[in-house]
Amino acid sequence: MANCLLCHSYYDEINSWSTLFSLSEPDPVCPTCEGKFESIDGEICTICGRPFSKISTEYREGDLCYDCVRWQNDNRWRDVLQKNRSVFLYNDFGKEIISLYKFRGDYIVSNAFRTSLKHTFRTYYNSSYIIVPIPLSSERLYERGFNQALVLAQLLGKPIHEILSRNHLEKQSKKSRQERMETENVFQIEDRVSVKEKSIILVDDIYTTGLTLRHAAEVLLREGAKSVSALTLMRG
Template structure:
């Protein structure tokens, strides 16, 4: 018997050959909590990974969603983000879990995501990418005690390069889309030699509009990076 990390109820672990022979650890949550997460699959936007099943046809053009079309029509942002892939939809249950993890600093909740974020990485990316977590400002890091993006990056079992720093500005979540498009870039590269000529994979917790990832990507491209992709835990 195990105790679910989220609901704290006891549950019987569903063992497979891989868990029995320690290829991977058993999932730390019960089947009820597992079923409340919505995995992203099927027909998705080629750039941001938004599922088309929940999007009206008017907001789609070919293999791109309307948001990505608008990003690509902006000269500043065109081609900055090559591809984002996310693991789960940011539904109401996911919001509760992220709040527990991110804002109430329950670090151990990150174990819930280990298996699925690693599988998503292996499906879409390779170890050739330079993995860079989106940083917090020093002020935000002090408030939370840890960087949630760095913890998620560690789940991939690949080398991590923390070569970005971030200025403390108003949270992006409080801004409208127009403000995000025109906002001052809050990132800078600490060591350009590390990123020069490299394919970058940015790691973050939530893809909302993509502005944070594109700002970080813009900074890295200016420092000599080759292409910018991203892997996020949630897609709103």
């Protein structure tokens, strides 16, 4: 018997997907909670990873969703982010768990994602990529006590390069899409480790508009990075 990390109920590990199909230590999540996460599969936007099954056909143009078409039509942002791949959709259960993890500071919840995050990384990327977690501003780090993106990156069990820093910025939720796109870049290169001609993966918890990831990618490309992609836990 094991204790579920998310709902705290006891369950028989032999019935867990992680136990049956993973050679590594199983994630401490019961089958009920595991079933509430909504994995991303089927046809997806080749840039942001949004599943086409979740949007109307009018919001699709070829292999891209309408949001990514707009990013690509903007001279500043065209091809800045090569692709994003997410593990789960940001459904109601995902929002509940992210709130528990990110805003209520339950650091240990991250262990529930180890196997699925590693699997997504192996599916779309390889060890030649440099892994860079999205940083928090010093103010946000003080509020939360830890950087959720860094913790997720550590689950991959690979070298991590904390080469970015971030200025504090007021919340963007009340701004229009255009206003957010024109916002000044909040990221800087903190460590002058060379990224020239390197392929980089940014790690973060949620892909929503994609602006944060593109801001970070923009800075890295200016430093000579070959390409910048992203690995995120949830796709909003």
